[in-house]
Amino acid sequence: MGVTHHLALWSPDLPRRLREETTRSPGQPIRAPTIGDNCVRCPVGTATYPVRVLPQGYEIRPLGEGDAASLASAYERNREHLAPWDPRREESFFTQRGQREDIEAKLVAAHHGLVVPWLVMHGTDVVGRVNLNNIVRGVFQNASVGYWVDHAHTGRGLATAAVDFAVERAEALGLHRLEAGTLAHNVASQRVLARSGFEQYGEAKDYLFIAGSWQDHRLFQRILHDRPAGNPVP
Numbered sequence: 001m002g003v004t005h006h007l008a009l010w011s012p013d014l015p016r017r018l019r020e021e022t023t024r025s026p027g028q029p030i031r032a033p034t035i036g037d038n039c040v041r042c043p044v045g046t047a048t049y050p051v052r053v054l055p056q057g058y059e060i061r062p063l064g065e066g067d068a069a070s071l072a073s074a075y076e077r078n079r080e081h082l083a084p085w086d087p088r089r090e091e092s093f094f095t096q097r098g099q100r101e102d103i104e105a106k107l108v109a110a111h112h113g114l115v116v117p118w119l120v121m122h123g124t125d126v127v128g129r130v131n132l133n134n135i136v137r138g139v140f141q142n143a144s145v146g147y148w149v150d151h152a153h154t155g156r157g158l159a160t161a162a163v164d165f166a167v168e169r170a171e172a173l174g175l176h177r178l179e180a181g182t183l184a185h186n187v188a189s190q191r192v193l194a195r196s197g198f199e200q201y202g203e204a205k206d207y208l209f210i211a212g213s214w215q216d217h218r219l220f221q222r223i224l225h226d227r228p229a230g231n232p233v234p
């Protein structure tokens with residue numbers, strides 16, 4: 001199914017800020033802080049907590065229709081790096097065609113307000129992803145955060161800055177809570193979440209089917225704020 005990025009994503013039913021998030025031009029970077037390498041007060045939306053900035057030379061921008069080739073190349077470069085933490089992938093996943101289909105599915109889901117997908121870019125290379133997945137409104141106002149960073153770009157704070165960014169955007173979208181699950185032995189990912197203000201609230205046995213088997217996970221959450229005040233369900 002084809003999706004025209006700008007028009008097909010528009011819907012009067014989408015919350016205004018989510019619409020802004022998903023209709024930004026593919027090449028247009030998100031208005032993220034870019035000064036220094038420390039914590040700043042984020043100027044975007046209503047956030048009032050510190051957000052780490054991306055290291056020099058990187059940007060986060062929305063996933064766009066034209067990203068299939070860069071994504072296929074990124075997944076090919078990171079096959080071994082991601083294999084222990086991801087579902088088993090079909091061979092087609094590593095092709096432009098497979099990525100085009102995946103992008104279309106994600107943009108349709110974004111149109112329905114179910115996900116917000118971003119890419120971490122270094123020049124024209126995709127070097128990571130961060131997503132708000134499984135967005136549920138009503139009394140839950142919740143999303144799951146997913147992320148990864150290219151093996152050649154780890155260890156410089158990219159994932160932490162990307163998760164901070166997703167937290168800030170989630171608050172701007174009016175969500176109340178974010179959750180994330182890591183494999184029990186994914187210490188690096190647990191560090192990222194801890195540094196981004198998430199707390200572990202549980203452990204779940206056989207939680208997700210990852211790398212070919214049902215695997216135990218640690219569950220994390222971050223409560224964002226108590227808005228909208230009162231009942232979120234009119």
Ligand SMILES: CC(C)(COP(=O)(O)OP(=O)(O)OC[C@H]1O[C@@H](n2cnc3c(N)ncnc32)[C@H](O)[C@@H]1OP(=O)(O)O)[C@@H](O)C(=O)NCCC(=O)NCCS
Nearest residue numbers: 085147148149154155156157158159160182187188189191
């Ligand atoms: C986990 C991952 C996202 C981290 O990306 P990153 O950009 O290197 O993360 P950051 O630089 O922001 O922070 C990494 C933190 O983990 C720590 N870390 C890295 N490897 C570690 C290890 N093997 N054991 C313990 N801590 C480790 C780093 O020291 C750092 O913490 P610190 O700054 O407190 O020292 C990246 O390695 C990745 O994509 N892994 C594969 C996919 C994945 O696990 N995704 C998350 C699924 S829940």
